[in-house]
Amino acid sequence: MISTLTDTERQIALVISGLLSLVGLVLSAAGRHDPLGAQGFIILAFGLSGVFLVISGFHLPEPTEKRFSHYYDEPIKAGIIIAMLWAIVAMFVGDWVAWLLAYPEMTFDAAWASFGRLRPIHTTGIIFGFGGNALIATSFHVMQRTSRTRLADQLSPWFVLGGYNLFCILAVTGYLMGVTQSKEYAEPEWYADIWLTIVWIAYFALYLRTLARRKEPHIYVSNWYYLAFVLVVAMLHIVNNLAMPVSLGSSKSYTVFAGVQDAMVQWWYGHNAVAFFLTSGFLGMLYYYLPKRAGRPIFSYRMSIIGFWGITFFYVWVGSHHLHYTALPQWVQTLGMTFSVMLLVPSWIAAANALLTLNGAWHKVRDDATLRFMMVAALFYGLATFEGSFLAIRPVNSLSHYTDWTVAHVHAGTLGWNSMIIFGAFYYLVPQLWKRERIYSPVLVEVHFWLAIAGIFIYVFAMWNSGVIQGLMWRTYNNSGTLAYSFIDSLNAMHPYYIARATGGLLFLMGAVIGFYNICMTIRSSPAAAKTRNEQPATIGQSRLRPGE
Amino acid sequence: MFQAHYKLERYSVGLVIAIIIAASIGGIVEIAPLFTIDQTVEEAPGMRVYTPLELAGRNIYVREGCYACHSQMIRTLRDEVERYGPYSLAVESQYDHPMLWGSKRTGPDLARIGGKYSDQWHVAHLENPRDVVPASIMPAYSFLARTQLRTDDLSMHLTALKKVGVPYTDSMIEKAVEDAYGQAAPFSALADGVVTRYGDATHIRAFDGDPGSVSEMDALVAYLQIIGRLTDAAHEQKSSGDAE
Numbered sequence: 077m078i079s080t081l082t083d084t085e086r087q088i089a090l091v092i093s094g095l096l097s098l099v100g101l102v103l104s105a106a107g108r109h110d111p112l113g114a115q116g117f118i119i120l121a122f123g124l125s126g127v128f129l130v131i132s133g134f135h136l137p138e139p140t141e142k143r144f145s146h147y148y149d150e151p152i153k154a155g156i157i158i159a160m161l162w163a164i165v166a167m168f169v170g171d172w173v174a175w176l177l178a179y180p181e182m183t184f185d186a187a188w189a190s191f192g193r194l195r196p197i198h199t200t201g202i203i204f205g206f207g208g209n210a211l212i213a214t215s216f217h218v219m220q221r222t223s224r225t226r227l228a229d230q231l232s233p234w235f236v237l238g239g240y241n242l243f244c245i246l247a248v249t250g251y252l253m254g255v256t257q258s259k260e261y262a263e264p265e266w267y268a269d270i271w272l273t274i275v276w277i278a279y280f281a282l283y284l285r286t287l288a289r290r291k292e293p294h295i296y297v298s299n300w301y302y303l304a305f306v307l308v309v310a311m312l313h314i315v316n317n318l319a320m321p322v323s324l325g326s327s328k329s330y331t332v333f334a335g336v337q338d339a340m341v342q343w344w345y346g347h348n349a350v351a352f353f354l355t356s357g358f359l360g361m362l363y364y365y366l367p368k369r370a371g372r373p374i375f376s377y378r379m380s381i382i383g384f385w386g387i388t389f390f391y392v393w394v395g396s397h398h399l400h401y402t403a404l405p406q407w408v409q410t411l412g413m414t415f416s417v418m419l420l421v422p423s424w425i426a427a428a429n430a431l432l433t434l435n436g437a438w439h440k441v442r443d444d445a446t447l448r449f450m451m452v453a454a455l456f457y458g459l460a461t462f463e464g465s466f467l468a469i470r471p472v473n474s475l476s477h478y479t480d481w482t483v484a485h486v487h488a489g490t491l492g493w494n495s496m497i498i499f500g501a502f503y504y505l506v507p508q509l510w511k512r513e514r515i516y517s518p519v520l521v522e523v524h525f526w527l528a529i530a531g532i533f534i535y536v537f538a539m540w541n542s543g544v545i546q547g548l549m550w551r552t553y554n555n556s557g558t559l560a561y562s563f564i565d566s567l568n569a570m571h572p573y574y575i576a577r578a579t580g581g582l583l584f585l586m587g588a589v590i591g592f593y594n595i596c597m598t599i600r601s602s603p604a605a606a607k608t609r610n611e612q613p614a615t616i617g618q619s620r621l622r623p624g625e
Numbered sequence: 626m627f628q629a630h631y632k633l634e635r636y637s638v639g640l641v642i643a644i645i646i647a648a649s650i651g652g653i654v655e656i657a658p659l660f661t662i663d664q665t666v667e668e669a670p671g672m673r674v675y676t677p678l679e680l681a682g683r684n685i686y687v688r689e690g691c692y693a694c695h696s697q698m699i700r701t702l703r704d705e706v707e708r709y710g711p712y713s714l715a716v717e718s719q720y721d722h723p724m725l726w727g728s729k730r731t732g733p734d735l736a737r738i739g740g741k742y743s744d745q746w747h748v749a750h751l752e753n754p755r756d757v758v759p760a761s762i763m764p765a766y767s768f769l770a771r772t773q774l775r776t777d778d779l780s781m782h783l784t785a786l787k788k789v790g791v792p793y794t795d796s797m798i799e800k801a802v803e804d805a806y807g808q809a810a811p812f813s814a815l816a817d818g819v820v821t822r823y824g825d826a827t828h829i830r831a832f833d834g835d836p837g838s839v840s841e842m843d844a845l846v847a848y849l850q851i852i853g854r855l856t857d858a859a860h861e862q863k864s865s866g867d868a869e
Binding site: 176177178180183185186187190191192193195196251254255256257258259260284287288293294295300303304307308311315320321322323326328329330331332333334335336337338339340341342344352377378381385388389390391392393394395396398399400401402403404405408411412415474477478479482483550551553558559563564567568 | 627630631634635637638640641644645647648649650651652654655656659660662664665666684687688689690691692693694696698700701702704705707708712713714715716717718719720721722723724725726727728729730731732733734754755758760761762763764765766767768778781782785786788789790791
């Protein structure tokens with residue numbers, strides 16, 4: 077890793093790591109009576125590892141000018157492995173808390189082991205750890221390939237990847253110690269939020285600088301989606317996390333928003349984290365890897381445009397559908413509902429565009445599990461967006477909100493859509509990046525696929541059932557006109573579904589573990605004879621393909 | 626239109642600006658008016674702020690992630706009003722940084738939990754939920770009773786909240802630590818100050834049953850007992866026939 081950096085970059089890396097260690101030292105001293113102290117130590121340890129890493133490789137020869145004729149794939153490889161590690165850890169924690177709901181005694185009387193502290197580790201670990209690292213890794217890959225140019229420099233990809241993972245580590249270790257803002261999907265506290273903002277600016281700059289070097293006149297659709305992801309997530313993150321720290325020695329802060337305004341800002345953030353993190357960025361992935369694997373061009377350029385701008389414009393309006401029948405003014409609820417329903421149009425255009433791309437390649441879907449992962453992802457994307465629009469309708473929401481139905485919906489999206497496209501992309505990428513002829517075991521890819529499918533179906537059907545039952549029990553009246561069931565009656569009815577859900581999650585986790593094993597074995601297998609087709613950045617003047625062709 | 630886009634996608638900065646514009650409109654239209662339109666938050670002249678002890682309890686509620694399973698938002702639906710109580714008003718959370726409306730009811734809504742059960746019930750329930758509700762799936766929080774509440778930084782907490790708009794007075798900030806002790810120690814000299822600053826209706830009790838010290842259990846129970854009771858606005862609305 078250090079050998080790919082120029083001398084100047086090594087010096088800058090040393091300075092950054094040194095500064096980071098210093099910040100960690102200051103925080104650990106200032107927060108010695110507070111969880112912030114422990115967080116400071118983590119930053120310090122992270123910074124010092126950076127220092128040692130750079131020093132240990134400092135004597136290595138500089139990369140030559142020849143590097144410009146190769147893509148810069150090292151950070152992508154690291155990102156893939158890190159993403160898989162996060163997947164396994166976060167899915168394990170998810171399944172653990174799922175079992176806690178069925179067997180609540182398993183907390184060992186320890187604060188850190190209770191549902192409330194573990195649950196954000198699962199959500200952050202999956203969305204930001206697994207999803208985020210996969211987005212960063214694949215965006216580095218896609219931006220280079222579709223621009224036919226190398227990343228703008230060698231250091232900033234590592235800064236983005238390392239810095240981002242420091243943020244994730246600070247987040248999950250903080251939850252164990254009880255450090256949280258309580259804003260769903262934005263739990264990390266002020267210092268981690270500031271750090272992520274810095275990392276994110278570097279990410280955005282790297283993206284634009286790489287695009288500026290492109291050898292293609294047109295920017296491919298995947299990059300529009302990745303750009304929307306980077307930009308809008310920055311906007312959401314900064315606004316939703318505006319907060320007043322108690323002191324510089326305290327991990328605790330108070331958000332500047334209160335009550336109803338806070339609720340609206342939070343769900344504007346929360347739903348658009350789904351929109352621009354889990355949808356836009358992942359559509360960028362889908363629009364590159366699915367056509368590549370299928371060997372077919374994207375079905376329609378115009379559908380790509382309509383889908384992209386529809387999603388980018390409509391999504392931002394829909395957050396208020398999380399607040400139906402609450403103290404939020406009704407006009408905002410109605411706007412949110414209206415746009416949620418309209419959003420189905422661009423969403424299905426995007427999904428249909430992906431599925432229609434497979435026309436002429438359906439025999440490959442049958443034979444190739446990697447492509448099937450991607451096809452199922454597009455299918456679940458269509459399903460989850462339909463369900464989302466449906467649940468956003470006020471009377472439907474009156475039944476579904478606060479119940480497990482929401483959980484079913486979210487997991488149809490994250491398991492069926494996000495995870496499946498990541499696994500598909502990784503199975504496509506790993507042999508290519510490590511220059512192996514094929515994945516270590518295609519049979520294990522099949523096993524992973526069917527374990528994942530079984531897990532999703534068990535999970536989602538269990539939660540659909542429990543959610544609808546819960547919602548109906550809460551609103552059932554008996555003949556004398558009083559409520560028929562106590563809350564605890566509805567809780568008792570959930571027990572079998574909670575066991576089923578945890579079992580489904582376990583199957584999905586097993587699939588991910590097998591996938592990680594398969595990826596590791598592929599990396600360890602012997603390299604294939606160099607396969608260099610289309611694997612070099614362009615020199616100026618080569619053939620110009622239009623995006624979408 | 627597609628021709629225009631064909632040109633636009635050749636310029637990364639143009640694309641960036643177009644994305645920012647497209648993605649900003651919805652948020653601006655929906656969020657900005659909430660800060661300016663008077664009707665967004667009702668008037669409740671008698672509403673008080675959280676005492677330092679209740680605030681510390683609220684921070685424990687946040688720390689333990691209680692909001693992941695309990696909402697604090699009763700919707701304007703008949704069954705919810707009959708099950709939990711008058712539907713929630715915006716004004717009830719006007720001092721809540723952050724709001725804790727929640728999004729999931731793995732356990733019941735807590736917006737009207739204040740005063741519904743005794744302190745002893747809450748302590749027993751937090752010690753081990755299954756002692757009082759055999760079918761409960763809530764984790765046990767017995768460590769709260771044996772953990773001393775951290776009070777030394779409470780003044781700074783109140784100051785931070787004042788900066789973001791909660792009307793804490795200078796004497797509330799100055800006496801924050803004393804008030805935290807006073808509220809959990811009835812008949813002590815410190816208790817009177819709490820009533821002077823936060824009003825006669827403030828609960829002054831040894832919430833965890835031990836008046837000698839202030840534990841995290843004291844703080845959390847003090848908070849649970851004040852949820853939904855900082856103002857009577859929601860109840861008044863119901864008695865005037867507006868409910869549903």
